[in-house]
Amino acid sequence: MSARARARAGRDATAGWLFTLPIILILGLFLVVPVLMAAWVSVSDWTGRGSPFSSGVSFIGAQNYQQILAEPGLQQRDFGISLRNNLYYVLLVVPLQTVLSLLLASVVNRRAMKGVGFFRTAFYFPSVTSAVAITVLWLFLFSATGPVNRLISFVGLDGPNWFQDPRGVIHVIAGWFGLESAPSAFGDPAALGVTGWEWLAGPSVAMSALILMAVFTTSGTFMLLFLAALQALDPEVDEAATMDGAGRVQRFLRITVPQLRPTIFTVVTLGLIGTWQVFDQIYTGTQGGPSKTTLTPAYLSYTAAFEGQRWGQGAAISFILFFIIVTLTLLQRWALRERDGSGRRRRPRATATTAEGASA
Structure with missing residues (x-):
């Protein structure tokens, strides 16, 4: 490389750093610095007054984490209950919203369908509606005298x-x-102060209603991702399978779905992150009730810090939740990797599809 070319490359690099410097400063100021401050709070005895870096704040190591994970008591039990509630929430919401969004995308992807623009907008509309407004509506629908219970009463059942x-x-x-009470084998605390019978309780009736709401409000967004991916597929592959005698269901399961693996990875990843961070529906709707059956780690972190003034524990719960999300994301990334000809798994390709223009 000549001296002139090296000088030009140096100027280009300098210009590139100057253009990216504003966003680097913004991310550093509003993202990296708060995360580092929260990490320090989680291992300190900060009381929420003054600066967490003042001389009166002491380093206490993993004591906040120990109180949540290892020391028997109300704080450990609350975290265990919140983890159980959120686990059922994730196990039900992520598969349901993924399957439903894929089915909706398949339906509105048919060009011959009449009113396809209306249905795309209708399916997507709940995703852009305020979460607070949807939660208030849900509280009305599933109240004791709400429309859902009235509908159930029409078939002779008590809602x-x-x-x-x-x-x-x-x-x-x-x-x-x-079977009204816990068997003797499930009566003792199994993990995090929660008995085996409580771990096997399933989501509460209230949490089940919130699960339905989450599927209702998020499927439209993921439908756009699948719709963009479906429109990017080569139609000749599907036509070749049709010529070979494959039925519609066979073509969908064996031809279409495998080609959507990168998009499925994206949808499941976003679903995992969103469901483990659920907060606004709980804060607006139930505040963890009834009897803490809708308590989630994100809401517990908020109440521990802002209501209980246990700022270190609140930050510790946030970081535990962060590690849970990262671990599950890596596990599902491993599970969704493609296999090569030798049976080895390959990393899933990052999806190149976007929702831009899919709702047109």
Whole structure:
């Protein structure tokens, strides 16, 4: 490389850094610095007064984490209950919203369908509606005298008091068969101060209603991702499978879905992150009730810090939640890797599809 070329490359590099410097400073100021401050708070005895870096704040190591994870008591039990609630929330919301959004995208991807623009807008509309407004609407729909219970009463059944019933749906079903209390094998605390019978309770009736709301409000967004991916597929592959005699279901499961693997990875990743961070629906709707059956780690972190003034524990819960999300994301990344000809797994390609123009 000549001296002139090296000088030009140096000027280009300098110009590039100057153009990116503003966003680097913004991210550093509003993202990196707060994360580092929260990490320090999680290992200190900061009381929320003054600066967390003042001389009166001491380093206490992993004491905040120990109180949550290892020391028996109310704080450990609350975290265990919140983890159980959120685990059921994730296990139900992520698969349901992924499958539903893929089915919706397949439906509105048909060019011959009449009113396809209307249906695309209608399916996507709940995703852009205020979460607070949707939560208030949901509280009305599933109230004791709401439309859902009225509809259930028409078929001769008594609808549940959705947001007041603390029982898990698995316990409700077990009660139909006469199993009202915990068997002796499940009566002792199993993990994080929560008994095995409580771990197996399933989501409460109130959490089940919130799960339905989450699927209703998020499927439209992920539908756009799948729709963009479907429109980017080569139609000749599907036509070749049709010529070979493959039916519609076979073509969808064996031809279309494997080609959507990068988009499925993106949707599942975003779903995992969003469901483990659920907060606004809980804060607006139930505040963790009834009997803490809708308590989540994100809401528990808020209450521990802002209401209980246990700022170190609140920050510690946030970082535990961060590690849970990262671990599960890496696990599903490993599970969704493509296999090469030798049976080895390859990393999933980053999806190149976007939702831009998909709702047109």
